[in-house]
Amino acid sequence: xxxxxxxxxxxxxxxxxxxxxxxxxxxxxxxxxxxxxxxxxxxxxxxxxxxxxxxxxxxxxxxxxxxxxxxxxxxxxxxxxxxxxxxxxxxxxxxxxxxxxxxxxxxxxxx
Amino acid sequence: xxxxxxxxxxxxxxxxxxxxxxxxxxxxxxxxxxxxxxxxxxxxxxxxxxxxxxxxxxxxxxxxxxxxxxxxxxxxxxxxxxxxxxxxxxxxxxxxxxxxxxxxxxxxxxxxxx
Numbered sequence: 001x002x003x004x005x006x007x008x009x010x011x012x013x014x015x016x017x018x019x020x021x022x023x024x025x026x027x028x029x030x031x032x033x034x035x036x037x038x039x040x041x042x043x044x045x046x047x048x049x050x051x052x053x054x055x056x057x058x059x060x061x062x063x064x065x066x067x068x069x070x071x072x073x074x075x076x077x078x079x080x081x082x083x084x085x086x087x088x089x090x091x092x093x094x095x096x097x098x099x100x101x102x103x104x105x106x107x108x109x110x111x
Numbered sequence: 112x113x114x115x116x117x118x119x120x121x122x123x124x125x126x127x128x129x130x131x132x133x134x135x136x137x138x139x140x141x142x143x144x145x146x147x148x149x150x151x152x153x154x155x156x157x158x159x160x161x162x163x164x165x166x167x168x169x170x171x172x173x174x175x176x177x178x179x180x181x182x183x184x185x186x187x188x189x190x191x192x193x194x195x196x197x198x199x200x201x202x203x204x205x206x207x208x209x210x211x212x213x214x215x216x217x218x219x220x221x222x223x224x225x
Contacts, residue, residue: 034212043217044155046203059203059212090154098145098202100213102154 002027006091006103013110019064019078021106023091026072032094033074035066038105039087050074086110114138115201115216123222127188132219134199135181144182145213146175147198155198155215189223196220 003026013019025031035047046059048066056066063082067075074091088107092100118133136144143162147155159168161177168175172193174185184197200213 041217044198044200044215046212046214049212092154095157098143098160098200098213099157100155101157105152105154107152 002095002101004091004093004101004103006089006106008106009104010107011109013081013108015083015110016080019076019081019085019108021076021089021091021108023074023076023103024072025074025093028072028093028095030071033068034092034094034100035074035076036090036092036102037087038090044090048076081108081110083110114214115199117197117199117216117219119219120217121220121222123224124186124189126190126223126225129185129187129189131186132184132197132221133181134184134216136199136201138201142202144177145200146182146184147200147215149196149198149218151196158197186221189221191223191225194221194223 006023032051034049036044037047038044048056048058050056050068053068053071064078086109088105090102090105092102095101114137116135124130143160145160146158148158149155159175161175164177164179166177172187172189176183182199196218198215198218200215203212203214
């Protein structure tokens with residue numbers, strides 16, 4: 001069966017600290033992968049997408065970066081967190097046209 | 112420029128009280144409109160795909176419809192377990208669309224009281 005795992009589920013980080021969120025997918029190969037952020041009052045915002053290993057496209061300029069070191073692994077990173085990076089981060093893969101399968105999310109609070 | 116606007120932002124209904132949620136879109140050449148359900152603290156879950164005006168899809172107490180300017184999610188005789196945030200989405204314009212990314216509305220937070 002197809003599953004998607006995200007970790008950590010929750011984290012609290014000080015401003016200026018680094019960040020690494022990991023997402024892995026099982027039960028599929030060469031998936032299109034996405035990172036979304038959901039902030040209060042802003043809805044879901046597409047941050048990055050990847051169509052293959054080492055291929056990353058950024059949708060908005062920001063303090064974050066993404067990498068795809070393996071076919072089913074997608075990582076979201078930051079060298080120095082800002083307060084505005086707080087939010088609920090969701091990884092997803094494209095299961096079909098318009099059909100994204102989301103992970104459980106990682107809730108980040110930057111203090 | 113918002114491509115997808117949902118209304119109302121929040122809706123509180125009594126169990127069994129039917130209603131509709133609205134999703135209006137401004138994209139031209141629509142390549143699909145999609146509905147999702149999101150429970151608190153979880154990722155969105157796919158519900159429906161609509162491609163052309165007049166199309167309808169149903170799942171249990173939910174029915175999604177599409178016109179040339181908007182989509183409705185009708186909920187008939189809702190139960191407390193239908194409480195969730197309902198999101199609509201369209202294919203992203205620009206780079207994200209090339210990889211079938213989606214642009215989401217802000218959602219309607221639906222509460223069904225027993």
